[in-house]
Amino acid sequence: MAQDPYQILGVPRTASQDDIKAAFRKLAKKHHPDLNPGNAAAEARFKAASAANEMLSDPERRASFDRGDIDAEGKPSERAFYRQYADAQEGARYQHAGADDAAFADIFADLFNHGGRSGHGAAGFGGAGGPGGARPVRGQHIQARLAVPFMLATSGGATRISLPDGRNLEVTIPAGTDDGQVLRLRGQGEAGWNGGPAGDLLIEVNVEPHAFFRRDGDDIHIDLPVTVAEAVLGAKVTVPTPTGPVTLTVPRHSDHGKRLRLRGRGVPAHAGRAEGDLYVTLHLVVGKPDAALEQALGDWAERHPDDPRAHLKVVP
DSSP states (O other), X not given: OOOOHHHHHTOOTTOOXXXXXXXXXXXXXXHOXXXXXXXXXXXXXXXXXXXXXXXXXXXXXXHHHHHTSBOTTSOBOHHHHHHHHHHSOTTOOOOOSSSXXXXXXXXXXXXXXXXXXXXXOGGGGOSTTSSSOOOOBOOOOEEEEEEEOHHHHHHOEEEEEEXXXXXXXXXXXXXXXXXXXXXXXXXXXXXXXXXXXXXXXXXXXEEOOOSSOEEETTEEEXXXXXXXXXXXXXXXXXXXXXXXXXXXXXXXXXXXXXXXXXXXXXXXXXXXXXXXXXXXEEEEXXXXXXXXXXXXXXXXXXXXXXXXXXXXXXXX
């Protein structure tokens, strides 16, 4: 029997959708297979957390589970079976919302002397053609993962995903999509039962790392190499951004590690949030100094005997 999804995520039954989302993200980051290669236990916990999140993040399925209409695996429960009988018109026999009506009919025929022994068929127990008709049941959701390039996740766009069942679907990636974010394609899951709607396709996005960009929330960071001359004398240099190259002014006498900000050059505005910034960290590159530069630096060092490490000599 599958474990209670609330227990798996460690949230109470009164948890909000934000609480459920936060609990799942915490568990996903801890047990994600990519972070625990070869760890079967971690993979199992990740799958359990994903299934629990799938159940509780869907208001309809969560409500059905809370009422006892479906079990932790999303299958119709015995409680739903008996409730359907109780809700049926007076005199109607037991009904079952599923594909195994004949099997259930045989079981209850033995108990109540109905069914084949008395000449009644399985339909007498309320399959799709029974007195009250079986209730529609929504199809199972399908989970999938999709690797998305950094720039596509940042700026948004379309890509395609291939599913195990052979389908090839176009997926819209919203601007600012986070690593681990789950996208929902409604109606693209498994078919429903008894006329019920199809489930959804839940796609976990894995954002691929970029060659030189790093993301922190809606801000993007980049390490920018600068020469000794550019750092000392100042310069105008070209910096790549998600929306194209821009010119950045390197101030005179800039130290290695100095951080500069380009406002609005980070993740584009999305979901009601303003665009992020691009932070540029200067990395001093000496290159290949010649004799003239060495002589100049030697003369400069003699005139400036300051010790930049003086504060490290006193241990508190």
